Amino acid sequence: MGRLEIRPEEHAALVDGRPLSLTVRELQLLVTLSAHPQRIMTREELFAEVWGRQPRSDDRSVDVYVSRLRAKLGEALPGTPVIHTHNGIGYRFSPEG
Amino acid sequence: MGRLEIRPEEHAALVDGRPLSLTVRELQLLVTLSAHPQRIMTREELFAEVWGRQPRSDDRSVDVYVSRLRAKLGEALPGTPVIHTHNGIGYRFSPEG
DNA sequence: GATCTTGTGAACGACCTGTAAAAGCCGGGA
């Protein structure tokens, strides 16, 4: 999708062909989000898909990883927000707005 | 319905495929109104469905949210009023007049 | 134009999110 390329089977995410250095969790989260572009995913859905279990009631792991992903994506793609917050619901992956 | 698409299960409302950025309450209200097109819904009905309880006697929340919804819809669909006021009764959803 | 109804900006508390930092976990190497 545009300059961002995600290859789950190769455990890699590329920007302009250059690989991002993501940890396993970061990549899992990015893969999961990008598998449903434009769709708002709740924290519960993300947690279930990435962590494979239910989150604790006050679990903030998803938020922390979204923050880390944004930091790395923002460095590689300045000015092109990729992960959008939907207050009270969750996050949405959208490479162009 | 026309250019406006409402997808409650995805927490989304789209105009020409572009998502409106609505808060949870705004979306709930839009979903409820649009679930009964052309039908005038009283404030009590709307309040019961969206808030899940009875309004205080002088509660204006519905009006405030209708106003906010109209603002956002009006920006995305200029010149196409969607929510109509029926004085002394309530509101009616109608995408084309 | 008097009165009742609706529209809407503003304010404030409650709740939600962003993010740095601490704490926990685990494997590899000395």
Place this chain on the structure above:
DNA sequence: TCCCGGCTTTTACAGGTCGTTCACAAGATC
């Protein structure tokens, strides 16, 4: 075994957004 380094998870707090109510403006009705 013990230490070290990287990754994950949890915590803490700052900052932002939303929901609610109020106050007044604007509109409707008679």
